[in-house]
Amino acid sequence: MDNRDGHKDRTDGQLTPNSPIFPAPLAVFRVGFGLMMALSIVRFWWNGWIEKLYLEPTYFFSYRYFEWVKPLGPWTYGLFVLAFISAIMVMVGWRYRLAIVAFFLSFTYIELMDKTTYLNHHYFVSLLSLLLIWLPAADYFSVDKGTDPNARVPRWTIDALKIFVGVVYFYAGLAKLNSDWLLEAQPLSIWLPAKYDIPLLGGLVHERWVHYAFSWSGAAYDLLITFLLLWRPTRPWAFVAVVVFHVLTRVLFPIGMFPYIMIVSALVFFSGEVHERIIHALIKTSKSLRAIIQKITPIYPGNLRMSNISGARPQVQKEAVKKQGPLPGFIVATILLAHLLVPWRYAFNPGELFWTEAGYRFSWRVMLMEKAGYLTYKVVDPRTGKRRTINPADHLTTFQNKQLATQPDIILEFAHHIATLHRQKNGPLPAVYAESYVALNGRGSRVYVNPDVNLTAITEDTPRTAWLMPFEDIIHGL
Amino acid sequence: MQRLLFLLFTGLVLFASACDKDGANDDEPMTIDFDRRAMLTVWSEAIISPAYSGFNDQLGILQDAWETYLFESGDAELADFKVQFDAAYANWQRLSPVLMGKAEEIRLRAQINTYPTDVDLIGQNVVSATAINFDLPSQTTAQGLPALDYILYGSDAAARLTDAGYRVYVSRLIERMRALTTIALDDWRANAEAFVQNDGNSATASIDRTVNDYIFHYEKFLRAGKVGIPSGAFSDDPLPNRAESLYGGKSKILFQQSLLYAKSFFERPRSLTGYLDALNVMRDGELLSIRIKNQFGAIEDAAADLNEDFALQVSTDNGAMLALYDEMQKLVVLLKVDMLQALSINVDYVDADGD
Numbered sequence: 145m146d147n148r149d150g151h152k153d154r155t156d157g158q159l160t161p162n163s164p165i166f167p168a169p170l171a172v173f174r175v176g177f178g179l180m181m182a183l184s185i186v187r188f189w190w191n192g193w194i195e196k197l198y199l200e201p202t203y204f205f206s207y208r209y210f211e212w213v214k215p216l217g218p219w220t221y222g223l224f225v226l227a228f229i230s231a232i233m234v235m236v237g238w239r240y241r242l243a244i245v246a247f248f249l250s251f252t253y254i255e256l257m258d259k260t261t262y263l264n265h266h267y268f269v270s271l272l273s274l275l276l277i278w279l280p281a282a283d284y285f286s287v288d289k290g291t292d293p294n295a296r297v298p299r300w301t302i303d304a305l306k307i308f309v310g311v312v313y314f315y316a317g318l319a320k321l322n323s324d325w326l327l328e329a330q331p332l333s334i335w336l337p338a339k340y341d342i343p344l345l346g347g348l349v350h351e352r353w354v355h356y357a358f359s360w361s362g363a364a365y366d367l368l369i370t371f372l373l374l375w376r377p378t379r380p381w382a383f384v385a386v387v388v389f390h391v392l393t394r395v396l397f398p399i400g401m402f403p404y405i406m407i408v409s410a411l412v413f414f415s416g417e418v419h420e421r422i423i424h425a426l427i428k429t430s431k432s433l434r435a436i437i438q439k440i441t442p443i444y445p446g447n448l449r450m451s452n453i454s455g456a457r458p459q460v461q462k463e464a465v466k467k468q469g470p471l472p473g474f475i476v477a478t479i480l481l482a483h484l485l486v487p488w489r490y491a492f493n494p495g496e497l498f499w500t501e502a503g504y505r506f507s508w509r510v511m512l513m514e515k516a517g518y519l520t521y522k523v524v525d526p527r528t529g530k531r532r533t534i535n536p537a538d539h540l541t542t543f544q545n546k547q548l549a550t551q552p553d554i555i556l557e558f559a560h561h562i563a564t565l566h567r568q569k570n571g572p573l574p575a576v577y578a579e580s581y582v583a584l585n586g587r588g589s590r591v592y593v594n595p596d597v598n599l600t601a602i603t604e605d606t607p608r609t610a611w612l613m614p615f616e617d618i619i620h621g622l
Numbered sequence: 623m624q625r626l627l628f629l630l631f632t633g634l635v636l637f638a639s640a641c642d643k644d645g646a647n648d649d650e651p652m653t654i655d656f657d658r659r660a661m662l663t664v665w666s667e668a669i670i671s672p673a674y675s676g677f678n679d680q681l682g683i684l685q686d687a688w689e690t691y692l693f694e695s696g697d698a699e700l701a702d703f704k705v706q707f708d709a710a711y712a713n714w715q716r717l718s719p720v721l722m723g724k725a726e727e728i729r730l731r732a733q734i735n736t737y738p739t740d741v742d743l744i745g746q747n748v749v750s751a752t753a754i755n756f757d758l759p760s761q762t763t764a765q766g767l768p769a770l771d772y773i774l775y776g777s778d779a780a781a782r783l784t785d786a787g788y789r790v791y792v793s794r795l796i797e798r799m800r801a802l803t804t805i806a807l808d809d810w811r812a813n814a815e816a817f818v819q820n821d822g823n824s825a826t827a828s829i830d831r832t833v834n835d836y837i838f839h840y841e842k843f844l845r846a847g848k849v850g851i852p853s854g855a856f857s858d859d860p861l862p863n864r865a866e867s868l869y870g871g872k873s874k875i876l877f878q879q880s881l882l883y884a885k886s887f888f889e890r891p892r893s894l895t896g897y898l899d900a901l902n903v904m905r906d907g908e909l910l911s912i913r914i915k916n917q918f919g920a921i922e923d924a925a926a927d928l929n930e931d932f933a934l935q936v937s938t939d940n941g942a943m944l945a946l947y948d949e950m951q952k953l954v955v956l957l958k959v960d961m962l963q964a965l966s967i968n969v970d971y972v973d974a975d976g977d
Contacts, residue, residue, distance in 0.1 A: 337901055338966030340658075341822045350901065516963040518955050530858035533850075546969055581955045588905030588913075589959040 161303065161473075164296035167284040168419035169412055171237075173305060174281035175426070176408035178235025181247065181269065184401045185228045194224060197261050198254075201541045203561065205259035205554050208604060213256040220257075226250040234276075237286020241277065248273040259554060260547035264510045265402035268312060275308060275479050278472040285423050304476050305412045308483060310370035315487050315508040317366030322621030324498070324513075326363065329355035330585035331514030339396055365389050373413035386410045397511060493607065498584060499615035500608040501551055517549030517582040517592060521562055524575040533579075534562055550582055552593070552608050559599035576600050587617065656900030657892075662818045662828050664892045665720075671814065673717040673883075674807045680706070680713045681800045688796055692789060700783070707774060708872065711767055715880040719839040719887065722831060724809030730802055731843075732762050738864055739768035741776070748787040756798055765795050768868075775869035825968045833894070833967050837957050840884055845950040848877045852936050853943035860940050865932040873932035877925060885918045894961070903964040910960055917953045924949045 188194065198204075198215040206213065216223070227250040233243035252270045255261070279301045282288045289295065324330045329352070336349040336358065348354045365385065372382035390403035411419070490503030497504060498513055521534040536558060537545045548554050559576045566574045578593035590613065593599075597611045687706040691699040714735060721731055733756070740763035747754050747764055756765050773782050773792060782788040820828040846856065847866070854860035867873045888894050895911040903910040924946040929935040936943055962969060 334963060335966060338823050514963060516959045518959050525858075528858070532854075532858050533856045535856070542969065579951075581959055583905075583959045583963050586905075588910075589955050 159299065161300035162298045165299045165302060166416045166420070167280065167295050167297040167301075168416050168423055169302050169414070170279060170281045170283070170297060170305070171285035172419045172422050173409070173412050174237060174240075174276070175235050175285070176411065177272070177276065177405075178231050178233075180401060180405045180408055181231035181251075181273075182228055182235060184269075184405075185224055185231065187401065189224060194221065196541070197543065198257060201258070201544055203539060203544075203558075204257060205544075205557055207256055207259055210256045213253060215257050223250050223254055227254065234281075237282040237288050240282030240286060240288055244273060244277050244281075248277060258544075259551075259557075260544045262505055263400075264508060265399070265405065267506055268402075268405070271479070271483060272308060275304065275476060278475050278479075279304065280472075285426075291423075291427075298473075300473060300476070302412065304480060305409075306374070307480055309406075309409045309412060310374070311480075311483055312508055313366050313370050316510050317363055317368075318622050319507065319509045319512055320359075320363035320366060322619055324585045324619050325359055326621075328586065329359045331512070332358050332362075334514045334586060335397065342395055362389075373410060376415075379413060383410060383414075393511075399511070495607070495609040495612070496615040496617075496619055498619055500612060501553075502608050513585060515550040515582060515584050517580065518589070519549040519555065519578060519580040519593075521559060522577040522579060522595075523562060523566055524577070525566075525570065526572055526575060549580065550592075552612060553604065555580065555593060556599060556602060556604070556611075559602075563600045573600060590616075656897055658829060658897070659818060659821045661892055661894075661897060662821055662832075664890060665828075665832060665887075666814050666818050668890070669887060670720045670810065673713075673720055674803075674810055677710070677713040677717045678800075678803050678807050680710045681796065681803060684710050685796050685800060688792065692793075695784075704774060707767075707770060708870070711771075711867070711872075711876060712879050714767060715876055716883045718843060718880070719836050719884060720832070721806070721839075722835055723813060725806035728802060728805060729762075730806050733802060734766045734799055735768060735866075736762045736766060737768035737771075737866055738763070738868060739766075739772050740764050741772060744769055744772065744791070748785075748791050756794075765798060767799075768866075769795055771867055771870050775871070779869075823966070829965075830967050833962070833965070834969065836884070836887060837954075837962070840957065841954050844877075844880050844884060845947070845954060848873065848880065848932070849943060849947050849950060852932055853940055853947055854936075855944065855947050860936045860943075862933040862936040865936065867931075868933055871931035871934070874925065874928055874930045874935075877932070878922075881918070881921060881925070885915075888918070889915060894965075898961065898964060901964065905960055905964075910956070910964060914953070914956050914961065917949070917956055921946065921949045921953060 198220050199217075204214055227247055230243040230247035230250065233239060234247055248270065251266075251273060255266050255270055280297050281301075283297055284295045285291050320326070333352075333355045336355055339349050340346050342349075369382060369386065369389075372378040372385070387407055390407050393399060394403040411422075487507035490497050490507060493500065493502035495502065498515070519536060521536065522531055523534055524531045536548055540548060540558075548558060555578060559578065563574055563576050575598040577595055577597070578599060579595055580591065580593040581589040582592040583589040592613060594611055594613050599611070602611050684703075684706045687699070687703040691703045718731055718735065725731070743761075743764040747761075754761060754764075770792065773779065773788060776782075817828050820826075824830065850856055852861055852865040865873050866876055890896070895915070898911040899909060905913060924942075928942055928946065929938070932943070958969070
C-alpha cells in the first residue's frame with residue numbers, strides 16, 4: 145500500500161482504518177460541499193422555486209411517518225435562510241458541528257415537505273450531510289481550528305466519503321443494466337433528439353448509434369469510474385472523465401447543481417498532496433481577497449480566527465490525532481450500511497419496478513426512465529350512484545400534476561384526499577376510480593391504474609400489483 | 623497535468639454555460655429531414671395569420687351587416703346579419719386554438735366566447751343608466767358571441783331586435799369584439815417574425831408554447847367545453863344548458879369546424895405529423911402520427927350522427943354524447959402523453975430540475 149497519501153503519515157506499522165492521516169482531503173471536501181450547498185440554495189431561490197414548489201400549492205404530498213412535515217407559510221423562507229447560513233458556516237468551518245446539524249435538519253425538512261419534489265441528488269445531499277455530522281471535517285483549514293500542520297484524523301473518515309461517493313456511482317451503474325437502457329437505448333432515444341440546438345452535438349443527436357453510444361458509455365462510466373478513481377495510475381484521467389461526463393449531462397439534461405456537486409465530490413479520491421495544494425491555492429486567494437477587502441473597508445473584524453488561515457504560525461500540538469471515540473465510527477458505519485442496503489428494497493415488492501415504482505426512490509436510479517402520464521379521477525356517490533370526473537389539475541400545480549400522473553403512491557394519496565373532500569361536503573365516503581394512462585420508455589400509452597378498483601379501499605400497504613394494470617412487457621435486468 | 627486539468631475544466635464549464643441558454647440558436651443547420659423553422663413559418667403564415675385576419679375581417683363584415691339592418695330593419699337584412707354571425711362564429715373556431723401572448727393577456731377568448739351567457743345580466747346591462755365596464759371579469763358572461771347568440775336566436779328575439787336598448791347593446795358588443803381582436807392582431811403582426819425565429823427547444827420557445835396551447839385548447843375548449851361539460855362528464859348530471867350555440871342550435875357545426883382546424887393543424891406534412899414522422903416515432907408497431915390521424919377519424923365518426931343542437935342531443939340521447947366524449951378522451955392521451963413525450967415538449971412552462 146503506497147504511503148504517499150499524505151506526506152505526514154506515520155509510516156511505522158500497518159495502515160489501519162484508524163491510522164492518522166493528514167486531514168486536507170476532508171477539509172477540501174467540507175469547503176466544496178458548503179460552497180455547493182450555498183450556491184444551490186441561492187439558485188433555488190433565484191429561480192422562484194421556493195414560491196412555485198412550497199408556497200403556491202394548496203396540497204402537499206407527505207412521506208410516510210413524516211406527515212407532520214409541511215411548509216410553514218412565510219416561515220418557509222426561514223428554512224432556506226437557515227440552510228444557506230449553515231452552509232456558509234460549514235464552508236468556512238465556523239462552529240462546524242452546529243452548522244452541519246442545522247444544515248442537515250433544514251435541508252431534510254425542505255425535502256420532506258412534498259414528495260413530488262423528490263430528486264436523487266437531494267437525497268444525496270441529505271444523506272451526505274448526515275454523514276458529515278460525524279466526521280471531523282473542521283479539524284483543518286477552518287475558522288474553528290485554523291491550519292495546524294500537525295492535525296490528524298483517522299483514515300476511515302476519508303475512506304467513508306470515498307465509499308459514499310463510490311456507492312452512488314456504482315449503484316447508478318447497476319441500475320442501468322436493464323434491457324430498456326442497453327438494448328433499446330431508452331430513455332436517451334427520446335431525450336437526445338430534443339437537444340438539436342446545442343453546438344457540436346446538435347447535428348448528431350437524432351442518430352440511433354449515438355443513442356446506443358451514450359447509453360452504453362454512461363453505464364460503463366458509472367460502473368467503472370469509482371475503481372478508476374481509486375487506482376492511482378488511472379486517477380487523473382478518471383477525473384478528466386468525471387468532468388467531461390458531468391458537464392455533458394449538464395448540457396443535455398435539466399439536472400441543476402448535481403453535476404458540479406459530483407465533480408467536487410470526486411476530488412476526495414485524490415491524495416493528500418493534491419488537497420494540500422488546493423488549500424494553499426485557496427489560502428493565497430483568501431489573502432488577496434482579504435487585502436482587497438481591507439483596502440475597501442478599513443474596519444475588518446479581527447476577532448474571527450481568519451488570521452490562523454495564513455498558515456504562518458503553525459501551532460504545535462502534543463497529541464498527533466484526537467481520540468474520536470467509538471461512537472462516530474459506529475454511526476458512520478451504520479449510515480454506510482443503510483446506504484448500501486436501502487436501494488435493494490425494491491426486490492421485496494412484486495411486479496416490474498419501472499411500472500409499479502415500489503422502492504424506486506432512494507435507490508440511485510438517476511435519469512433512468514421517461515415516464516409520462518395522464519390522469520383524472522371518477523368519484524361515485526354511493527347513495528345516489530351519481531358520478532363526476534375530477535381533474536386533479538384543478539387542485540394541484542402543473543408541476544405536481546405532472547408528477548402525480550406516473551407515481552402510484554401519489555395517485556393513491558390524492559384519491560384518498562378527494563374522497564375526504566367529498567365526504568366533508570356530501571356525507572358518505574365515495575368510491576374513487578382513476579382513469580389513468582402512462583407511456584414508459586417509448587412504449588405507447590397504456591392504461592395504468594385499474595379503472596375498476598375503488599382506490600378508497602386501497603392502502604399504502606396493498607401491493608401495487610393489486611391495483612395497477614399488469615405490465616404487459618418484460619424488462620430484463622436489475 | 624494539473625494545469626491541463628484546470629484549463630479543461632474551465633473550458634468545459636464555459637461550454638456548458640454557453641449551451642444552457644433559452645431559445646434561439648440559429649447557427650446550426652438542420653440535419654434531419656425536418657425543418658423546425660419551416661414548421662413555425664407554416665404555423666405563422668398558413669395558420670395563425672389567416673386565422674386572425676379571417677376573424678377580424680369577418681367582424682368587419684358583421685358590423686356592416688348590422689348597420690345595414692339598423693338602417694333598413696328588413697327581414698332580408700336580418701337574415702343576412704344572421705348569416706354573417708354564423709360565419710363569424712365559424713371563423714372564431716379557427717382562431718381560438720392559436721391564441722398566444724397579448725391575446726391571452728387581454729383574455730380574448732374569455733371575452734369573445736364564454737358560454738353559457740348570463741341572460742339576466744344582459745337584461746340589466748341593457749337598461750342600465752350608467753356606463754358598463756366590459757373589462758370586469760363579472761361582465762365576461764354578458765358579452766361576446768354567446769350574448770349575440772341569445773339576442774339573435776333566443777325566444778322573443780323579435781322583440782329584442784326592435785328594442786332600442788338592445789340595439790345599442792349589440793352595436794357595443796360588436797365594437798368591443800372588433801377592438802379586442804384588433805389589439806391581439808396588431809400584437810401578433812408585430813411579433814410574428816420573432817415567433818418564427820424562436821425555434822429552440824426550451825419551454826419558452828415557440829414550438830413548446832404553441833403545442834401546449836394547441837393541446838390546452840383541445841382538452842379544455844373542444845373536448846370539455848363543447849362535449850364534456852354539456853354531457854355531464856364533469857358533473858353529477860348532464861347540463862344541456864351549457865352547450866355552445868344554445869339558442870342558435872348550431873353546436874354541431876361549430877364543433878365540427880373546430881375539430882377540422884385541430885386536425886389540419888396536426889396533419890399538415892410540415893407540421894406535427896411531419897415532425898413525428900421525421901423522428902420516426904413508432905408506438906406499438908405503428909407510426910404515432912397514423913394513430914393520431916385515425917383517432918381524429920374516430921371522433922368525426924362518433925359526431926356524424928348527432929343532432930345539430932347539442933343541447934337537444936344531451937336531453938334526448940346523452941349516451942351518444944358520452945360516446946363522443948370517450949373518443950375525444952383517447953385523443954387527449956395520444957396528444958398529451960405520447961406526442962409530447964416523443965417530441966420532448968415540456969408540459970410545464972418553466973421546469974424545475976429533473977432527476
